[in-house]
Amino acid sequence: MNKNNADLYQISSAYDGLESPGYGARPDYFRERAFSGRPASRADRQILRWLLKAAGNPPVRFLLWNGEEVGDDAVTPVARIFLADRAALLRLAINPDLNFGDCYSSGRIEIDGHLVQFLETIYRASACLPAGSLKQRLMSRSGHARSNSLVGSRDNIHSHYDIGNEFYRLWLDEQMVYTCAYFGDASMTLEQAQVAKMDHVCRKLRLKPGETVVEAGCGWGSLARHMARHYGVKVRAYNISHEQVIYARERAKAEGLDGSVEYIEDDYRNIAGDFDAFVSVGMLEHVGVDHYPELGEVIHRCLKDSGRGLIHSIGRNRAKPMNAWIEKRIFPGAYPPTLAEMMQILEPQEFSVLDVENLRLHYARTLEHWLWRFEKASDRIMAMFDMDFVRAWRLYLAGSMAAFRASDMQLFQLVFALRNNNDVPWTRDHIYLWQGQPEA
Amino acid sequence: MNKNNADLYQISSAYDGLESPGYGARPDYFRERAFSGRPASRADRQILRWLLKAAGNPPVRFLLWNGEEVGDDAVTPVARIFLADRAALLRLAINPDLNFGDCYSSGRIEIDGHLVQFLETIYRASACLPAGSLKQRLMSRSGHARSNSLVGSRDNIHSHYDIGNEFYRLWLDEQMVYTCAYFGDASMTLEQAQVAKMDHVCRKLRLKPGETVVEAGCGWGSLARHMARHYGVKVRAYNISHEQVIYARERAKAEGLDGSVEYIEDDYRNIAGDFDAFVSVGMLEHVGVDHYPELGEVIHRCLKDSGRGLIHSIGRNRAKPMNAWIEKRIFPGAYPPTLAEMMQILEPQEFSVLDVENLRLHYARTLEHWLWRFEKASDRIMAMFDMDFVRAWRLYLAGSMAAFRASDMQLFQLVFALRNNNDVPWTRDHIYLWQGQPEA
Numbered sequence: 084m085n086k087n088n089a090d091l092y093q094i095s096s097a098y099d100g101l102e103s104p105g106y107g108a109r110p111d112y113f114r115e116r117a118f119s120g121r122p123a124s125r126a127d128r129q130i131l132r133w134l135l136k137a138a139g140n141p142p143v144r145f146l147l148w149n150g151e152e153v154g155d156d157a158v159t160p161v162a163r164i165f166l167a168d169r170a171a172l173l174r175l176a177i178n179p180d181l182n183f184g185d186c187y188s189s190g191r192i193e194i195d196g197h198l199v200q201f202l203e204t205i206y207r208a209s210a211c212l213p214a215g216s217l218k219q220r221l222m223s224r225s226g227h228a229r230s231n232s233l234v235g236s237r238d239n240i241h242s243h244y245d246i247g248n249e250f251y252r253l254w255l256d257e258q259m260v261y262t263c264a265y266f267g268d269a270s271m272t273l274e275q276a277q278v279a280k281m282d283h284v285c286r287k288l289r290l291k292p293g294e295t296v297v298e299a300g301c302g303w304g305s306l307a308r309h310m311a312r313h314y315g316v317k318v319r320a321y322n323i324s325h326e327q328v329i330y331a332r333e334r335a336k337a338e339g340l341d342g343s344v345e346y347i348e349d350d351y352r353n354i355a356g357d358f359d360a361f362v363s364v365g366m367l368e369h370v371g372v373d374h375y376p377e378l379g380e381v382i383h384r385c386l387k388d389s390g391r392g393l394i395h396s397i398g399r400n401r402a403k404p405m406n407a408w409i410e411k412r413i414f415p416g417a418y419p420p421t422l423a424e425m426m427q428i429l430e431p432q433e434f435s436v437l438d439v440e441n442l443r444l445h446y447a448r449t450l451e452h453w454l455w456r457f458e459k460a461s462d463r464i465m466a467m468f469d470m471d472f473v474r475a476w477r478l479y480l481a482g483s484m485a486a487f488r489a490s491d492m493q494l495f496q497l498v499f500a501l502r503n504n505n506d507v508p509w510t511r512d513h514i515y516l517w518q519g520q521p522e523a
Numbered sequence: 524m525n526k527n528n529a530d531l532y533q534i535s536s537a538y539d540g541l542e543s544p545g546y547g548a549r550p551d552y553f554r555e556r557a558f559s560g561r562p563a564s565r566a567d568r569q570i571l572r573w574l575l576k577a578a579g580n581p582p583v584r585f586l587l588w589n590g591e592e593v594g595d596d597a598v599t600p601v602a603r604i605f606l607a608d609r610a611a612l613l614r615l616a617i618n619p620d621l622n623f624g625d626c627y628s629s630g631r632i633e634i635d636g637h638l639v640q641f642l643e644t645i646y647r648a649s650a651c652l653p654a655g656s657l658k659q660r661l662m663s664r665s666g667h668a669r670s671n672s673l674v675g676s677r678d679n680i681h682s683h684y685d686i687g688n689e690f691y692r693l694w695l696d697e698q699m700v701y702t703c704a705y706f707g708d709a710s711m712t713l714e715q716a717q718v719a720k721m722d723h724v725c726r727k728l729r730l731k732p733g734e735t736v737v738e739a740g741c742g743w744g745s746l747a748r749h750m751a752r753h754y755g756v757k758v759r760a761y762n763i764s765h766e767q768v769i770y771a772r773e774r775a776k777a778e779g780l781d782g783s784v785e786y787i788e789d790d791y792r793n794i795a796g797d798f799d800a801f802v803s804v805g806m807l808e809h810v811g812v813d814h815y816p817e818l819g820e821v822i823h824r825c826l827k828d829s830g831r832g833l834i835h836s837i838g839r840n841r842a843k844p845m846n847a848w849i850e851k852r853i854f855p856g857a858y859p860p861t862l863a864e865m866m867q868i869l870e871p872q873e874f875s876v877l878d879v880e881n882l883r884l885h886y887a888r889t890l891e892h893w894l895w896r897f898e899k900a901s902d903r904i905m906a907m908f909d910m911d912f913v914r915a916w917r918l919y920l921a922g923s924m925a926a927f928r929a930s931d932m933q934l935f936q937l938v939f940a941l942r943n944n945n946d947v948p949w950t951r952d953h954i955y956l957w958q959g960q961p962e963a
Binding site: 207210266267268269400401402421422423426427429430431433434435436437438439440441443444488489491493495502503505507509510511512514515516 | 650707708709841842861866869873874875877878880881884885928929942945947950955
């Protein structure tokens with residue numbers, strides 16, 4: 084087994100012992116707890132067994148408000164799901180995907196055990212479910228994503244990215260990169276891996292000094308600044324998150340890059356100009372499949388004949404609806420596409436796909452770092468928002484980490500060029516045997 | 524511009540001066556020719572202009588049986604299309620894609636100019652045609668591929684691959700590899716590049732000594748022998764071409780590899796066993812899209828949980844019918860899929876795509892070598908078959924070379940693993956920073 088993977092696959096002891104309730108909660112948290120309330124009915128127990136069956140019978144048990152346990156006594160549970168009251172039980176039965184998250188956030192559900200390991204266990208069990216099974220029907224019922232029209236996108240993006248740069252600064256790297264990092268080797272720090280990711284992208288695009296780049300969805304602007312500073316290109320970066328654009332402009336100015344990087348607060352659909360390269364890192368998840376052909380037209384319109392493009396996006400092995408809780412509470416309008424769905428961007432314009440790389444495990448490692456920093460800052464985050472917010476984001480980060488390991492979440496980096504461009508790299512040596520900048 | 528590409532993109536002087544009629548034919552071949560027959564009618568000229576328009580007005584002219592020329596006098600033509608008689612003109616009008624090939628094969632059509640450059644010019648011009656244009660309607664009319672049922676496949680494969688190992692030996696490399704080579708650098712010989720391709724495939728699969736590999740469609744068995752000899756794996760290779768299997772078995776025995784390589788004359792649908800790796804190089808083109816889910820089931824059935832797979836296939840940027848002449852005369856039942864179509868193999872089984880590489884220009888270079896060797900051996904091939912055969916295969920090789928450069932033909936190498944396998948390469952360094960065999 085690949086050493087790095089082995090290394091990655093161990094949950095780092097780093098945050099393993101964290102004692103925040105609900106996150107790898109201590110057994111004594113439950114031992115000390117005064118259980119109370121009327122005993123569970125036969126119907127209650129049947130519902131809980133039905134829920135376990137619907138989830139593919141994962142090795143977990145329910146711990147009820149009165150201290151009673153429900154589940155397969157034969158197996159040693161990876162974790163116990165504590166239900167604080169009967170309402171939590173019923174909400175779980177009505178819509179598990181949505182209400183597990185809501186009840187966990189409000190503290191009506193606690194996990195006695197390691198949250199990430201628990202979630203991985205759930206994902207692995209449901210992976211074995213046959214298509215059209217109970218769980219899968221439940222999921223497909225709850226996957227209606229919000230619109231990504233010009234106005235819809237602005238609302239969707241605002242609700243996630245505009246909740247405060249101060250908050251993100253507490254647990255992202257110093258460059259404020261909120262996408263999958265590239266751990267060239269497993270010993271890299273998050274800071275190093277985010278820089279390595281930006282270089283990986285620039286090398287794949289074979290950027291040359293003096294070229295022009297358009298970026299669709301630039302976050303806090305780190306990649307645009309990196310390309311301008313280290314690759315000598317001029318960048319025009321689009322973003323509809325007001326808070327992020329303000330931050331990006333100030334930082335570019337402070338770093339003397341405002342002459343070579345222009346941040347535009349506008350929708351990708353309004354990109355105008357003629358560029359050597361198109362790049363989009365972590366925006367496609369917010370575009371929506373029905374807008375992919377439109378995105379393809381935008382890219383085709385703004386690329387020179389010799390132009391190259393790179394799209395970096397979370398993806399799926401097989402098309403299925405977004406988790407209802409994530410879509411509703413964390414990422415309205417978000418959807419991770421399959422490779423086949425991503426082709427709806429490129430095929431109508433007859434782009435040639437040059438390279439696809441899957442960085443799934445790198446995202447698991449990235450989330451591991453974010454979660455560790457998030458937990459360390461949880462008291463300050465609590466002061467900024469409230470306990471429900473902290474628990475919701477803890478679940479989102481832990482659940483994403485588990486999904487990249489044990490579910491079918493992927494991270495695709497896709498490089499493409501115009502159909503008739505024969506000035507494409509002869510091999511991929513330039514990515515791996517990098518010898519500094521090519522001449523202009 | 525990438526030096527290698529620049530180097531590649533120059534048609535090698537190597538075979539530029541070849542004087543075989545119809546292949547870069549000498550102008551004096553036409554000057555010396557005694558033109559005869561009645562003059563062309565106004566209707567004839569209108570049909571020819573209509574054909575040029577339907578092809579996107581490429582800079583070429585028609586040279587008629589009576590010495591008359593038709594076409595845009597304002598442009599300098601890349602080549603002239605000589606029509607030996609009126610019948611050729613009419614057949615071209617009825618079904619250009621099919622009848623150009625047939626008339627060229629029979630000598631009723633000659634190209635006054637460089638055949639590859641002429642075909643590239645035609646491809647580039649038609650690339651600019653709007654969807655639903657005349658030419659595209661003509662194409663879509665003629666793209667019905669033959670069945671790839673168990674029996675259908677056997678007939679289709681027999682008609683191409685069983686026409687004689689002696690013939691293929693005249694223009695393939697010493698290892699008899701009939702798929703795209705990998706030119707690690709542009710100076711490689713064909714022999715070196717085919718070995719480099721086999722190593723490229725083995726590295727992508729991270730083969731370890733003692734592992735088992737199943738190969739679907741093994742040609743003359745070169746990859747299976749290479750994997751067994753240099754990577755210490757046991758290979759079971761399937762192929763329905765009788766001639767190829769006989770050759771492969773004899774050669775493996777002569778090289779003392781018959782203990783580690785087993786060649787089975789059977790259809791990929793009958794693959795049985797449990798393997799560490801699945802590999803298929805140049806077979807998918809013959810499977811047919813309607814059989815992709817079936818192929819996916821076969822792969823999923825025969826791979827261990829830790830298994831990896833690699834599919835190497837000619838592809839397209841956008842779905843369209845196979846050229847009617849190639850499908851009818853050269854490759855019955857063949858179809859180059861888009862990446863989205865290839866996902867119909869992998870998505871139902873939820874395979875994770877790890878890596879896609881496009882080797883389009885490597886196939887153009889490979890075909891350049893094959894064509895050069897083919898032309899050198901054309902007299903002997905003529906003696907084996909006849910002039911029509913030589914001209915048909917010349918057109919097929921030259922047309923393929925032109926299509927990889929100027930049309931939308933691609934060469935995809937796709938690596939994948941089972942959904943829940945986390946023992947996948949952490950980066951792609953192992954392909955490019957190769958340090959010999961990994962330990963078992």
